Every structure is written in structure tokens, then in C-alpha cells.
Amino acid sequence: xxxxxxxxxxxxxxxxxxxINCTYTDSSSTYLYWYKQEPGAGLQLLTYIFSNMDMKQxxxxxxxxxKKDKHLSLRIADTQTGxxxxxxxxxxxxxxxxLIFGAGTRLAVHP
Amino acid sequence: xxxxxxxxxxxxxxxxxxxxxxxxxxxxxxxxxFWYRQFPKQSLMLMATSNExxxxxxxxxxxxxxxxxxxxxxxxxxxxxxxxxxxDSSFYICSAKRVGLTTNEKLFFGSGTQLSVL
Numbered sequence: 001x002x003x004x005x006x007x008x009x010x011x012x013x014x015x016x017x018x019x020i021n022c023t024y025t026d027s028s029s030t031y032l033y034w035y036k037q038e039p040g041a042g043l044q045l046l047t048y049i050f051s052n053m054d055m056k057q058x059x060x061x062x063x064x065x066x067k068k069d070k071h072l073s074l075r076i077a078d079t080q081t082g083x084x085x086x087x088x089x090x091x092x093x094x095x096x097x098x099l100i101f102g103a104g105t106r107l108a109v110h111p
Numbered sequence: 112x113x114x115x116x117x118x119x120x121x122x123x124x125x126x127x128x129x130x131x132x133x134x135x136x137x138x139x140x141x142x143x144x145f146w147y148r149q150f151p152k153q154s155l156m157l158m159a160t161s162n163e164x165x166x167x168x169x170x171x172x173x174x175x176x177x178x179x180x181x182x183x184x185x186x187x188x189x190x191x192x193x194x195x196x197x198x199d200s201s202f203y204i205c206s207a208k209r210v211g212l213t214t215n216e217k218l219f220f221g222s223g224t225q226l227s228v229l
């Protein structure tokens with residue numbers, strides 16, 4: 001089945017860029033997603049990218065997809081303290097009905 | 112944007128009791144809802160897929176008699192943890208997929224329920 005892996009922790013200085021990486025195994029995935037979870041809360045869809053795209057930019061967020069290497073990354077420009085959260089990479093598996101999540105990357109932003 | 116309401120947000124119960132968690136899509140219809148479980152500092156694990164008007168599909172290793180799912184309407188799915196025990200303590204999150212859309216692009220998540228079983 002699908003396997004999604006992420007680094008678990010990232011610490012950045014306020015104002016710097018953050019890059020969160022994700023690798024996956026199922027090459028048939030059509031959409032790939034990034035979700036954000038703040039403490040004690042549910043998940044919020046941040047952005048997504050279609051598999052025929054290499055890059056998608058949405059304000060401070062840039063998603064890069066290397067389909068050959070099955071590598072997905074999320075770049076947050078000008079990281080703010082409000083960006084501190086857990087970021088999950090998610091990939092559909094076995095059709096559109098099932099999302100497989102990575103373990104989540106905990107982003108800590110310090111002054 | 113679409114809103115999914117999950118209730119209660121937290122619950123503490125005694126071992127052996129049953130707990131019901133509700134997931135409502137407030138401004139859209141959802142033929143499919145998903146229930147996830149999240150352990151501290153871990154990822155979300157899909158427990159089951161809930162389809163309106165039919166039986167839920169459970170993932171391997173999830174006890175369907177333990178975690179009862181009912182999806183009686185297009186806006187409501189419930190998860191009942193029966194005879195809860197301390198090992199059932201976890202964060203449970205639901206998500207709902209909007210009718211008419213075939214991808215997970217429009218998958219909306221509830222805010223989660225923290226269950227603590229004493």
C-alpha cells in the first residue's frame with residue numbers, strides 16, 4: 001500500500017523560509033495535499049498540487065513536485081510565528097476515497 | 112467555505128461506558144465521511160469510511176463492533192466507541208466529502224474529539 005514519509009521536526013527563525021519534505025510510494029496519485037494542524041484542532045487544507053504539475057505557488061506557499069523521485073515539498077516564505085503547527089503531507093491511495101497521511105512535520109518558529 | 116462540525120470536542124468517560132461522537136456537514140451534503148484516529152505526535156490513521164445509507168467500510172485491524180458508525184443522513188455521521196477502555200483514548204477526527212466531487216480536493220475536516228477513558 002501507499003507509504004508517506006516526512007521529517008518529524010523543523011525549527012526556523014521568524015522571517016526565514018521553511019521547507020517541509022515528503023516522499024511517497026504510489027506513483028498513480030493524482031492529487032497530493034498539504035494540511036496544517038494547530039494544537040488540539042482538526043486539519044485545514046493548505047494547498048494541493050495535481051500530479052501533472054511541477055510547481056504551484058499560492059501567496060507564501062510554494063509546492064514542488066518531483067514525480068520521478070516521488071518527492072513533494074512545501075515551502076513557506078517569510079515564516080511567521082502563526083505558522084507554527086504540524087504539517088501533514090497526504091496522498092490518495094486505492095482511488096479517491098482514501099487519504100494516506102505522513103507522520104506530520106512539527107514546525108517551530110522562533111524569534 | 113464548507114464547515115464540518117464535530118461534537119463533542121473533548122470527552123472524559125469511565126471505562127466500560129460508550130461514547131458517541133457526531134460529525135456534521137453544516138452547509139453541504141456529504142455522501143461519504145471518514146473517521147480517523149490520531150495518537151499523540153503521530154499521523155492520522157483511517158479507521159473507516161462511512162457511506163450514507165449503507166454500512167461503513169472498516170480498515171484492517173479496526174473492530175467494527177467496537178467502533179460503530181452510522182451515517183443516516185447526508186449531513187450526519189456518528190462514531191460510537193462501545194465499552195470504552197483506556198487504550199481507546201485518542202484524538203478522533205472526521206472528514207466529509209462534498210457531494211458531486213470525485214476527488215479529495217473538497218475534503219473538509221472536523222476539529223476533532225479528544226477522548227480520555229479513565
